[in-house]
Amino acid sequence: MTDTRAILIERHGEPGVLVERDIQLRDPAPDEVELRVHAVGVNFADLLMRAGLYDTVPPRPYSPGFEVAGEITRLGSQVTEWQPGDRAVALLRHGGYAHDVLVPSIQLFHYPETLTPAEAAAVPVVFLTAWVCLFDSGNARRGETALVLGAGGGVGTAAVQLAVQHGLRVIGTAGSERKRSYVVDDLGAEACFDSRHNWEPEVLRLVGARGIDIALDSVGGRATAACRRLLAPLGRLVFYGFSEAMPRSKRSWLRAARAWLRMPLIHPLSLVQQNIGVFGVHLLHLQAKEVAVLKSTLDEIYRCVTRGELHSVVDRVFPLDRQGAIEAHRYIHARKNLGKVVLADTSGLPKAR
Numbered sequence: 157m158t159d160t161r162a163i164l165i166e167r168h169g170e171p172g173v174l175v176e177r178d179i180q181l182r183d184p185a186p187d188e189v190e191l192r193v194h195a196v197g198v199n200f201a202d203l204l205m206r207a208g209l210y211d212t213v214p215p216r217p218y219s220p221g222f223e224v225a226g227e228i229t230r231l232g233s234q235v236t237e238w239q240p241g242d243r244a245v246a247l248l249r250h251g252g253y254a255h256d257v258l259v260p261s262i263q264l265f266h267y268p269e270t271l272t273p274a275e276a277a278a279v280p281v282v283f284l285t286a287w288v289c290l291f292d293s294g295n296a297r298r299g300e301t302a303l304v305l306g307a308g309g310g311v312g313t314a315a316v317q318l319a320v321q322h323g324l325r326v327i328g329t330a331g332s333e334r335k336r337s338y339v340v341d342d343l344g345a346e347a348c349f350d351s352r353h354n355w356e357p358e359v360l361r362l363v364g365a366r367g368i369d370i371a372l373d374s375v376g377g378r379a380t381a382a383c384r385r386l387l388a389p390l391g392r393l394v395f396y397g398f399s400e401a402m403p404r405s406k407r408s409w410l411r412a413a414r415a416w417l418r419m420p421l422i423h424p425l426s427l428v429q430q431n432i433g434v435f436g437v438h439l440l441h442l443q444a445k446e447v448a449v450l451k452s453t454l455d456e457i458y459r460c461v462t463r464g465e466l467h468s469v470v471d472r473v474f475p476l477d478r479q480g481a482i483e484a485h486r487y488i489h490a491r492k493n494l495g496k497v498v499l500a501d502t503s504g505l506p507k508a509r
């Protein structure tokens with residue numbers, strides 16, 4: 157048994173409902189390792205979990221947190237490919253907001269020496285999601301045009317980088333001038349429009365009547381309808397998030413229902429008439445079935461990070477404690493984050509750039 161501390165969701169509500177408790181970890185099972193957590197990536201889904209709007213969760217109390225970077229402290233009896241002291245990143249179903257976690261060794265990955273734990277923990281979920289949306293579902297090809305909603309967020313900054321790296325023409329939307337200029341000047345998108353206004357005519361003006369080849373939609377509601385209207389023949393809409401269902405830091409069934417009602421209902425025959433495709437992506441469900449595929453993709457992503465072709469965009473690092481988690485959730489609710497928000501102990505802090 158190991159005594160540790162975790163930040164837990166005991167009841168749903170605003171960020172202040174998060175609590176910090178002493179917990180005990182059992183000994184690692186034969187195929188598991190125990191990992192001392194140095195940094196945890198915070199994802200929008202963690203906020204949905206806390207508010208009670210996420211679909212795949214264990215019984216409360218539980219800790220959110222899909223991705224951690226740290227150091228292996230103990231090994232299960234059948235684990236041969238890792239040693240105590242090894243640095244590793246782990247993909248979890250939940251439980252990462254803790255100082256120690258148990259992880260099946262199949263969910264562990266090496267990360268480049270050049271990255272701090274905070275930078276390493278900021279990579280897996282957003283880059284894997286962006287990769288699956290663009291290349292596995294969206295079949296993105298060089299020369300095509302991609303529209304990335306929420307381009308200044310975690311998945312958004314990853315998707316823009318990947319699309320530019322693979323020779324696509326990229327258009328984004330984002331809610332502040334700071335994000336829009338970063339997406340264009342630093343990440344290489346051709347344009348980035350204001351997500352708080354009606355960006356559909358602006359996109360159309362830029363790309364012309366033919367429209368766009370791929371839309372990555374994490375917003376839902378009216379944005380999904382706009383993405384669909386903008387698709388060129390043989391275009392693909394990849395729907396992977398429903399941010400509009402939670403415009404505030406507290407769950408509101410009324411607001412969620414309104415966003416739901418604004419979603420277009422898509423009949424297969426209408427796809428035939430328009431020659432378009434609609435895909436859905438849920439990384440957590442994919443992880444349960446396709447962890448080997450995700451592993452090779454993540455290894456490739458970290459190789460690109462090592463070569464400087466892709467960057468871990470960490471905006472803010474908050475302490476790995478209750479107050480840090482509350483502040484981190486508030487920061488993301490306020491839509492201030494440019495890229496990722498991370499919780500870290502002092503060893504996870506990024507090096508000065």
Ligand SMILES: NC(=O)c1ccc[n+]([C@@H]2O[C@H](COP(=O)([O-])OP(=O)(O)OC[C@H]3O[C@@H](n4cnc5c(N)ncnc54)[C@H](OP(=O)(O)O)[C@@H]3O)[C@@H](O)[C@H]2O)c1
Nearest residue numbers: 200306309310311330331351374397399403437438439491
């Ligand atoms: N399906 C999957 O496997 C998967 C995996 C990861 C993430 N996701 C989803 O992808 C989305 C982005 O995740 P993330 O972790 O990258 O989050 P993030 O860093 O917070 O980025 C999300 C972006 O969405 C916009 N946004 C936030 N709240 C919104 C609201 N209420 N209405 C409309 N837009 C809003 C914000 O952009 P602006 O304010 O700049 O417009 C923000 O930058 C979330 O919906 C998340 O649930 C899905």
